[in-house]
Amino acid sequence: MKIDKKTAELGMIGAVAAVAIILYWNTYSFMPSMLPGYPGDAFFPRIILIFMLACAVAASAEIVLPGLRRNRSDEARRSIEVDIIAIGRIAAVVIIYALALSYVGFEISTFAFVVVLLTPALAGSRIFALAKAAGVALAAVIVLYFCFVVFLDVDFPLLFLPRYLQF
Amino acid sequence: MENFLSHAIPALAAVFSGKFLLLMLFGVIYGIVLGILPGFGAAQALALAFPFTYGMSTTGAVLFFIAIYSAAEYGGSIPAILIRTPGTPSAAVTVLDGYAMARKGFPNRALQISLGCGVVGGIISTIIFILAGAALSWIGLLFGPSQMFAVGVFGLSIIGGFLGKSAAKGFLATGIGLLLATVGSSGFGGMRFTFNQAWLLDGIPLIVLIIGLLAVPEALRLMIDDRNLVRERIDTAGNTATAKTDRMTYGDWRRLVPSMLRGSLIGTLVGVQPGAGGAVASILAYNEEKRFSKNPELFGTGIDEGIAAPETANNAVVAGALVPTLTFGIPGSGSAAILLGIMTTKGVVPGPSLFSQHASFVMAIFFGLIVCNLIMLAVGLAGAKLWGQVTKIPPHVLGPFIMLLIVVGAYSYQTQAADVIMTLILGVIAYYFEKVAIPVIPIVLAFIMGSIIEQNLNRALTIHAGDVTAVLSQPITVVILLLSAVTAILAFRRSRSYGK
Numbered sequence: 001m002k003i004d005k006k007t008a009e010l011g012m013i014g015a016v017a018a019v020a021i022i023l024y025w026n027t028y029s030f031m032p033s034m035l036p037g038y039p040g041d042a043f044f045p046r047i048i049l050i051f052m053l054a055c056a057v058a059a060s061a062e063i064v065l066p067g068l069r070r071n072r073s074d075e076a077r078r079s080i081e082v083d084i085i086a087i088g089r090i091a092a093v094v095i096i097y098a099l100a101l102s103y104v105g106f107e108i109s110t111f112a113f114v115v116v117l118l119t120p121a122l123a124g125s126r127i128f129a130l131a132k133a134a135g136v137a138l139a140a141v142i143v144l145y146f147c148f149v150v151f152l153d154v155d156f157p158l159l160f161l162p163r164y165l166q167f
Numbered sequence: 168m169e170n171f172l173s174h175a176i177p178a179l180a181a182v183f184s185g186k187f188l189l190l191m192l193f194g195v196i197y198g199i200v201l202g203i204l205p206g207f208g209a210a211q212a213l214a215l216a217f218p219f220t221y222g223m224s225t226t227g228a229v230l231f232f233i234a235i236y237s238a239a240e241y242g243g244s245i246p247a248i249l250i251r252t253p254g255t256p257s258a259a260v261t262v263l264d265g266y267a268m269a270r271k272g273f274p275n276r277a278l279q280i281s282l283g284c285g286v287v288g289g290i291i292s293t294i295i296f297i298l299a300g301a302a303l304s305w306i307g308l309l310f311g312p313s314q315m316f317a318v319g320v321f322g323l324s325i326i327g328g329f330l331g332k333s334a335a336k337g338f339l340a341t342g343i344g345l346l347l348a349t350v351g352s353s354g355f356g357g358m359r360f361t362f363n364q365a366w367l368l369d370g371i372p373l374i375v376l377i378i379g380l381l382a383v384p385e386a387l388r389l390m391i392d393d394r395n396l397v398r399e400r401i402d403t404a405g406n407t408a409t410a411k412t413d414r415m416t417y418g419d420w421r422r423l424v425p426s427m428l429r430g431s432l433i434g435t436l437v438g439v440q441p442g443a444g445g446a447v448a449s450i451l452a453y454n455e456e457k458r459f460s461k462n463p464e465l466f467g468t469g470i471d472e473g474i475a476a477p478e479t480a481n482n483a484v485v486a487g488a489l490v491p492t493l494t495f496g497i498p499g500s501g502s503a504a505i506l507l508g509i510m511t512t513k514g515v516v517p518g519p520s521l522f523s524q525h526a527s528f529v530m531a532i533f534f535g536l537i538v539c540n541l542i543m544l545a546v547g548l549a550g551a552k553l554w555g556q557v558t559k560i561p562p563h564v565l566g567p568f569i570m571l572l573i574v575v576g577a578y579s580y581q582t583q584a585a586d587v588i589m590t591l592i593l594g595v596i597a598y599y600f601e602k603v604a605i606p607v608i609p610i611v612l613a614f615i616m617g618s619i620i621e622q623n624l625n626r627a628l629t630i631h632a633g634d635v636t637a638v639l640s641q642p643i644t645v646v647i648l649l650l651s652a653v654t655a656i657l658a659f660r661r662s663r664s665y666g667k
Contacts, residue, residue, distance in 0.1 A: 009603045016339065023346070023360060031357030038633040041357040044621045045349045052342035059335035062662070080602045086391045091591055094574055098587035101578060110571070117390070117567035140568070144575055152222050154579040
């Protein structure tokens with residue numbers, strides 16, 4: 001999906017500004033200062049949020065107002081490519097992998113993660129790509145196991161590989 | 168002298184211990200490989216390596232990181248020379264003469280210049296670092312909380328104003344970083360922006376933020392944007408180069424000494440300025456070299472000086488960036504910010520007192536930088552043929568492995584899926600921020616500096632009974648804040664004139 005760059009910039013800055021306003025309102029729920037006149041929990045965040053809103057206004061003005069606008073002869077015409085489906089697919093695979101780690105174990109989930117992401121990237125027939133991805137995935141599981149579990153002693157949920165190895 | 172030796176000897180013993188030498192060797196190899204991969208600069212390489220430091224001592228982790236940092240700066244020049252694709256932004260200028268030289272049939276000569284000059288730049292700037300760092304830390308000891316708060320604001324004014332094309336967007340990114348730093352416990356006993364979520368009570372973990380903002384966008388770019396990318400490779404058919412002419416001689420090195428000295432000085436000075444980084448240093452060094460040259464018209468055609476100057480400068484930035492990082496706690500670059508993060512997570516607080524209270528540690532960094540550069544020289548020469556192979560890995564194949572390392576790294580922090588999801592959310596936001604030219608490095612820098620700035624402001628306010636005017640009217644504070652204002656104005660002026 002292609003979006004006009006100017007629209008995308010304004011949309012993103014607008015979203016940041018909206019979040020800043022909501023968070024400013026949220027600061028009123030913070031604990032007040034214990035001593036009158038001294039900084040409380042909300043003191044520093046409010047300064048930052050006001051600063052952010054001022055920057056958002058300046059950045060929007062830079063895009064919208066012709067006088068402040070930089071020479072955007074090339075940029076203005078450009079659009080940005082947003083592949084929401086690809087991002088969504090990768091995000092879904094990452095989230096499923098992270099959640100699956102504790103249920104099916106590090107070995108199977110990591111193997112499946114690499115196969116799912118790598119197979120479409122490999123050239124050749126689907127069967128060949130799948131077989132190649134499976135081989136690479138197996139190697140990746142072994143390397144990560146030795147690196148993180150054996151050497152760095154990270155407490156990964158393992159299904160069948162031993163937690164400690166004695167050489 | 169006796170005092171110096173009492174710190175230098177333990178530092179030398181630590182640096183030359185087998186364990187730390189091995190760590191630095193791994194760091195150098197890892198840094199070169201990651202530096203070669205287009206889009207992966209030193210900051211991204213360090214972000215991915217963060218989980219490997221969990222079990223390391225502070226000195227070990229810092230030595231491992233400076234090895235990666237130095238090597239990644241060099242690694243970026245390899246694809247710039249061989250396939251006209253700079254691995255890091257700071258190697259972009261190297262393409263001009265490096266690729267031209269490789270096309271003429273001298274790729275090894277170009278790689279030797281890049282490596283040799285990078286090592287010289289690294290060593291010279293390390294010597295400057297220890298001298299300047301000690302002097303600056305002495306000045307820093309005179310500063311109280313209000314002055315340190317002002318120094319932090321000054322750092323942010325440079326970081327926000329000059330890291331990116333638009334100052335307004337840069338400052339917006341700085342604000343986002345500061346805001347993210349306030350999540351969790353406030354230090355006054357209350358909670359901020361946690362929305363009753365248990366996983367936010369301790370704030371956003373540094374590793375999650377660093378991996379999310381720096382590494383995830385690159386992995387997404389490799390898997391989505393670069394999936395159809397075809398890289399140009401050098402075509403040396405028809406040239407007359409031989410193995411004998413495709414290397415540097417002693418005379419060639421001697422001729423490059425002035426270029427290396429100029430590059431080292433420029434690189435160190437640029438590195439000291441927060442936010443400037445290797446890209447600025449290499450461009451400045453290249454332009455200065457061209458100005459000094461008797462044959463400026465030859466620049467861009469594949470001459471030695473065109474590679475020597477930028478390569479010396481971008482490696483000299485490493486030690487230069489450590490000066491403000493260690494003396495004032497203001498990171499000179501995204502990579503230095505991660506280094507700062509590693510130190511704070513290990514309980515070492517950078518600042519003026521670091522040089523007096525942890526002198527052996529600072530000495531270990533000093534000797535470590537020199538040893539890292541020497542290891543880099545050996546590894547660079549030994550693996551010259553191998554590095555060329557790394558450039559052949561297609562980005563869309565590399566992407567899944569980078570993503571795997573990201574997920575495993577984020578998960579291994581607390582073995583919680585929430586950390587992975589938080590990393591992913593931050594990464595997707597950063598990916599879109601980069602699309603609309605909102606720089607993400609200021610977010611990381613501001614996040615790390617946020618707590619230091621807030622703590623100093625609160626301390627200063629407490630000392631002055633909550634009187635803001637008393638805090639801000641201290642003479643040194645006023646001067647530094649005025650400098651910050653001037654910097655911000657200059658940044659907006661640069662931003663407006665950009666592209667005209």
